[in-house]
Amino acid sequence: MASVGDVRPDSKTGRNILGVPILVIGVAIAVVPRLVYQAFESMDGMVMQCYATANAEIAVGAAIVIFGGLYFFAKSATLRLTASLLALLSAVFALLFPTALTGLCGDAHMACHTLTLPMLIASSSLIILFSLIGAALSVRTLLRATRERRASGL
Amino acid sequence: MSSFSIARNNLLHRPFRLCCLAALIAVTAFVIAGGTLFGLGLRNGVASTAARLGADAMFLPVGAERNLEGALLEGKPSTFYLPGDAVRALSELKGVKRTSPQLYISTFDSAHCGALVQIIGYDPETDFVVTPWLKENGSSEPGRGEIVIGSDINLALGEKMLLFGASCVVVGKLERTGMGFDATVFVGKETARMLIDEYETYIGAIPMPDENAASVVTAEIEDGLDHETFVKEVRKELDGVNVILPQAIIGNLARNLDLTIGVLMGIPALLWVLSAFVLVIVSTITLHERKREFGVLRALGATRKKLLEILLAESVLLGVLGAGAGVLLFCVTALPFNALLESKLASEYLLPSADVTVPVLIACFLLCAAGGPIAAFASAAGIGRAETSLIMREDV
Numbered sequence: 001m002a003s004v005g006d007v008r009p010d011s012k013t014g015r016n017i018l019g020v021p022i023l024v025i026g027v028a029i030a031v032v033p034r035l036v037y038q039a040f041e042s043m044d045g046m047v048m049q050c051y052a053t054a055n056a057e058i059a060v061g062a063a064i065v066i067f068g069g070l071y072f073f074a075k076s077a078t079l080r081l082t083a084s085l086l087a088l089l090s091a092v093f094a095l096l097f098p099t100a101l102t103g104l105c106g107d108a109h110m111a112c113h114t115l116t117l118p119m120l121i122a123s124s125s126l127i128i129l130f131s132l133i134g135a136a137l138s139v140r141t142l143l144r145a146t147r148e149r150r151a152s153g154l
Numbered sequence: 155m156s157s158f159s160i161a162r163n164n165l166l167h168r169p170f171r172l173c174c175l176a177a178l179i180a181v182t183a184f185v186i187a188g189g190t191l192f193g194l195g196l197r198n199g200v201a202s203t204a205a206r207l208g209a210d211a212m213f214l215p216v217g218a219e220r221n222l223e224g225a226l227l228e229g230k231p232s233t234f235y236l237p238g239d240a241v242r243a244l245s246e247l248k249g250v251k252r253t254s255p256q257l258y259i260s261t262f263d264s265a266h267c268g269a270l271v272q273i274i275g276y277d278p279e280t281d282f283v284v285t286p287w288l289k290e291n292g293s294s295e296p297g298r299g300e301i302v303i304g305s306d307i308n309l310a311l312g313e314k315m316l317l318f319g320a321s322c323v324v325v326g327k328l329e330r331t332g333m334g335f336d337a338t339v340f341v342g343k344e345t346a347r348m349l350i351d352e353y354e355t356y357i358g359a360i361p362m363p364d365e366n367a368a369s370v371v372t373a374e375i376e377d378g379l380d381h382e383t384f385v386k387e388v389r390k391e392l393d394g395v396n397v398i399l400p401q402a403i404i405g406n407l408a409r410n411l412d413l414t415i416g417v418l419m420g421i422p423a424l425l426w427v428l429s430a431f432v433l434v435i436v437s438t439i440t441l442h443e444r445k446r447e448f449g450v451l452r453a454l455g456a457t458r459k460k461l462l463e464i465l466l467a468e469s470v471l472l473g474v475l476g477a478g479a480g481v482l483l484f485c486v487t488a489l490p491f492n493a494l495l496e497s498k499l500a501s502e503y504l505l506p507s508a509d510v511t512v513p514v515l516i517a518c519f520l521l522c523a524a525g526g527p528i529a530a531f532a533s534a535a536g537i538g539r540a541e542t543s544l545i546m547r548e549d550v
Contacts, residue, residue, distance in 0.1 A: 108306040108308065108336075108493070109229070109306065109337070109497055113493060114491075114493045114494040114497050115494060117490070117493075118490030118491040118492075118493065118494065119490075121486070121490040122486055122487040122488075122490055122491075125486035125487070126486065126487065129482075129486070
């Protein structure tokens with residue numbers, strides 16, 4: 001049974017520490033741009049770029065939630081490594097949509113620039129950080145298992 | 155086994171203690187970085203405002219004070235005029251060294267204009283406020299049909315901007331100021347005349363009273379002139395003209411700000427001392443609990459120097475981990491919200507440029523990372539003696 005301080009990747013505590021934040025931040029990425037900051041499809045006849053970004057972030061956020069859930073529930077280290085890397089890739093896309101792919105509105109004072117963009121940068125960066133730690137821990141578990149198998153001559 | 159490897163294993167063996175102590179240092183680093191950069195941002199905002207307002211005095215029509223403040227500080231465009239005879243009278247006013255007129259035109263929030271911006275037309279022949287700033291930014295003087303834009307206008311050099319019916323080419327882009335100037339278009343005298351003709355054809359436009367009218371007259375006043383007397387005389391002599399002394403206003407603002415910045419810098423400093431104090435206490439308690447461990451190491455042949463090396467390596471690793479995590483978290487979670495802070499605080503806040511921000515973040519990291527080794531030194535002072543006596547007791 002894992003102790004309070006045990007954050008080994010194969011422990012439940014370790015999975016909680018990394019999996020839960022990925023899940024929560026994934027939900028925030030999906031929900032916040034569209035529902036909280038209320039991106040509009042058009043304003044005074046002008047198509048708003050942030051609306052397209054908000055839609056894309058729903059898909060990316062949903063993907064992060066799925067991979068975060070997979071990391072949280074997976075018992076196999078290989079599966080957790082796959083989930084971490086996929087969450088990392090999704091976070092990179094969450095960052096690329098507002099900055100390079102679909103973009104935001106032209107006026108730098110609009111909410112999509114002052115609120116949505118920093119929120120997405122902060123959320124994506126945190127997911128990248130957690131995914132990297134998760135991937136590193138999974139790799140360590142896999143290497144340890146390989147060493148133990150070799151040592152036992154299997 | 156090296157002291158570093160032993161220290162690393164010791165830390166990883168107690169992950170909960172490692173996380174708690176690293177979190178304490180991380181929070182300190184986060185608050186110190188935030189407090190310092192916010193304080194510097196406030197100072198920078200006032201310095202930038204002082205530099206951009208340049209002139210000793212600004213003359214404007216009575217009742218347009220709020221419009222000018224909105225245009226210069228908050229980026230709320232407006233159009234207003236001083237009659238031509240008042241502009242002429244100002245240039246001949248006693249105590250005034252030189253003057254330069256500026257024309258303020260607001261675009262419309264419609265499809266006829268690229269964006270809702272403030273247009274400021276200035277006269278390059280007499281100007282002493284805008285021209286030096288353009289030179290600082292490496293921008294050329296805008297000719298006919300050419301514009302220099304503020305940093306918030308999303309256009310690149312060579313691109314065109316629709317202003318009323320005229321399509322103007324961007325020939326310069328200014329650095330960020332944190333003021334209304336960031337959403338302003340600067341044009342020369344000829345372009346201003348062309349744009350005012352276009353502007354007047356639109357419904358809702360405020361017609362220019364005469365050909366020589368201006369919106370604001372910037373002025374340099376003679377040295378040693380008493381500001382209060384000067385303001386009183388202008389108001390008495392020229393009917394319908396008000397005068398603002400930007401440098402005097404900024405001087406008061408800067409004085410009030412010094413106290414705020416002092417408090418902002420003081421809180422992180424206090425937190426650092428508190429954090430170092432907590433680390434000293436925690437280190438002392440931990441070392442007390444680890445007496446037996448050190449006794450075993452001494453019995454196995456480890457010298458006192460080796461034990462101190464292990465303690466120091468542990469504290470350095472802890473400090474680097476905590477301070478690194480704090481500064482990194484600050485960069486990814488708080489720094490991106492800088493634009494929001496700038497828009498809420500308008501001209502009062504402007505984040506320093508990267509060549510100031512990066513050294514400040516490095517200094518915060520070093521300061522907080524040093525907290526661990528300082529605490530280790532302070533607590534290890536008595537441990538050497540205690541650990542020897544323990545070994546002696548164990549031998550007995």
